[in-house]
Amino acid sequence: xTGRTVFFVxxxxxxxxxxxxxxxxxxxDGLQFRAVTLPFVSTIDKAEEAVRRIxxxxxxxxxxxxxxxxxxxxxxxxxxxxxxxxxxxFFEAFVGPLERELGTASSHxxxxxxxxxxxxxxxxxxxxxxxALANDDGSNRDYGRADVILVGVxxxxxxxxxxxxxxxxxxxxxxxxxxxxxxxxxRLPPGLQPFKNKLFGLRIxxxxxxxxxxxxxxxxxYASPQQVQFETRAAEAIFQRxxxxxxxxxxxxxxxISVRILEATGVERRIRP
Amino acid sequence: xTGRTVFFVxxxxxxxxxxxxxxxxxxxDGLQFRAVTLPFVSTIDKAEEAVRRIxxxxxxxxxxxxxxxxxxxxxxxxxxxxxxxxxxxFFEAFVGPLERELGTASSHxxxxxxxxxxxxxxxxxxxxxxxALANDDGSNRDYGRADVILVGVxxxxxxxxxxxxxxxxxxxxxxxxxxxxxxxxxRLPPGLQPFKNKLFGLRIxxxxxxxxxxxxxxxxxYASPQQVQFETRAAEAIFQRxxxxxxxxxxxxxxxISVRILEATGVERRIRP
Numbered sequence: 001x002t003g004r005t006v007f008f009v010x011x012x013x014x015x016x017x018x019x020x021x022x023x024x025x026x027x028x029d030g031l032q033f034r035a036v037t038l039p040f041v042s043t044i045d046k047a048e049e050a051v052r053r054i055x056x057x058x059x060x061x062x063x064x065x066x067x068x069x070x071x072x073x074x075x076x077x078x079x080x081x082x083x084x085x086x087x088x089x090f091f092e093a094f095v096g097p098l099e100r101e102l103g104t105a106s107s108h109x110x111x112x113x114x115x116x117x118x119x120x121x122x123x124x125x126x127x128x129x130x131x132a133l134a135n136d137d138g139s140n141r142d143y144g145r146a147d148v149i150l151v152g153v154x155x156x157x158x159x160x161x162x163x164x165x166x167x168x169x170x171x172x173x174x175x176x177x178x179x180x181x182x183x184x185x186x187r188l189p190p191g192l193q194p195f196k197n198k199l200f201g202l203r204i205x206x207x208x209x210x211x212x213x214x215x216x217x218x219x220x221x222y223a224s225p226q227q228v229q230f231e232t233r234a235a236e237a238i239f240q241r242x243x244x245x246x247x248x249x250x251x252x253x254x255x256x257i258s259v260r261i262l263e264a265t266g267v268e269r270r271i272r273p
Numbered sequence: 274x275t276g277r278t279v280f281f282v283x284x285x286x287x288x289x290x291x292x293x294x295x296x297x298x299x300x301x302d303g304l305q306f307r308a309v310t311l312p313f314v315s316t317i318d319k320a321e322e323a324v325r326r327i328x329x330x331x332x333x334x335x336x337x338x339x340x341x342x343x344x345x346x347x348x349x350x351x352x353x354x355x356x357x358x359x360x361x362x363f364f365e366a367f368v369g370p371l372e373r374e375l376g377t378a379s380s381h382x383x384x385x386x387x388x389x390x391x392x393x394x395x396x397x398x399x400x401x402x403x404x405a406l407a408n409d410d411g412s413n414r415d416y417g418r419a420d421v422i423l424v425g426v427x428x429x430x431x432x433x434x435x436x437x438x439x440x441x442x443x444x445x446x447x448x449x450x451x452x453x454x455x456x457x458x459x460r461l462p463p464g465l466q467p468f469k470n471k472l473f474g475l476r477i478x479x480x481x482x483x484x485x486x487x488x489x490x491x492x493x494x495y496a497s498p499q500q501v502q503f504e505t506r507a508a509e510a511i512f513q514r515x516x517x518x519x520x521x522x523x524x525x526x527x528x529x530i531s532v533r534i535l536e537a538t539g540v541e542r543r544i545r546p
Contacts, residue, residue: 004375013528013529013531013532014295014532015292015441015528015532016293017290019288019289019292019293020289020292020293020298020363020367023289023363024364024367024368024371025344026361027364027368027371027372027379027380027381027382028375028377028379028380031375031377035545038537040532040533040536041362055492062375064374066371067372067424069356070296084345086371086374087369087373088367088370090293090297091296091297091300091364093301093365093366093367094293094297095297097359097361098297098300098339098359098361101337101339101359102277102301102304102339104303104304105300106300106301106309107300107301107302108300109300121352122526123488125433125527126433129287129433129436130432133406133409133432136406152431153362156487159402159403159406159442160398160399160402163402163436163440164440167433167436167437167440167527215396253395254398254440255286255288256285256286256288259287259288259312259313260313262314263313267402272308
């Protein structure tokens, strides 16, 4: 027995179907399921091929698959409806009520959500990503252009957060790792002083930080309880003394850290949904 | 008049609500709307505050707002329902049919979709992101661990694609920029030869590449039609001569490039929805 299969079927990349399906399936804890994404289902032929795969999964497991769909075109949706599965299509559920409310027909055209057609938003993402890469880990220091500068000890989540802020929201995020010298002085590093209003501190519980560092450099001074205690306390002192807003990242995903930073700082995203 | 406001209301980051709402609103071309995300609406107080903002937007514009919601808890959803708006809630629409199909009640617990609870997936994303950063632009060259190595000329989309593959799918993607020396020889760069089966080429139309480079370094040799023509032709020759699979990225978003690479190469994602 292979368990129930969940299909994500899209005429585009499948990212929206996956996001929506994943959110829903996490509400059903104990269930094991197999996830299959079928992207670019944009022709009748491909839809029929998808139906064959869905029906084969139903036969193999003896359980009807669940399909999360984001199919814009009625003809393709109609083909998928012929499969032996529970089919939840997101466009079908919501386009009707939206058309009535907005008093206009939808275009029913595929490929808009993640197209390159929004060139301004696209350029903002690329520019912000390049900025994050160039201003990572205290390098470059083109802080004049930063929307926010993340400060914290090594492995507190600065780099992935900067990249997520760039790719998802077009926000220019730099990051500065507190060095041993910085931490011993308890003063704000001189390079950061002119940009005090852009700083945002990432905190992390010592036990969690030690675990992360231990995986990375087992039994090093870097991963030792003493060093981790010293660094987290000294960082906290720097944040407090200088009135730097902070977030405890211990229990947060990168998405959550990013959105909480936008909320706390009031930094405006350059890309809006 | 400010136009209609679209709200994304979530007990978590709002990423799912934004993804779903954005997909739908792109089906209504001509309409201008203002987007407002209200994340972390996780208490009755916050839900009531959201209702006040939604109603204020309705009054101000004279148009009922549209709300895309991902509220897991019925009590919070009930509060939002009291607002003067079209409320499309994604959990409300789909949880019922899923419960019936799966024969089990959902947990109705917030904060699962983007939580850190999936620690294996979380570690895979961070590891893959660190790998992409370390193996960007021909540096490091720890190609033995790569799932895929993207090859192309400067500004063909290699770096953002590697980062997206890492953050979204936990895939280890390195990238190698073809240098002038590489391009003049038409042979596969020696450092890539042992990893021929991992290579994937990104192509781009010369006109588009010239435009991108011109924005970056106006009137440089780098952005000249001659240089761009030479590089794109030489890269194409290297790909063809060495049987490297390729994708034309000219009209593709980073999401689409990433998913097409997974499709074409058969590389398995480490993170599944």
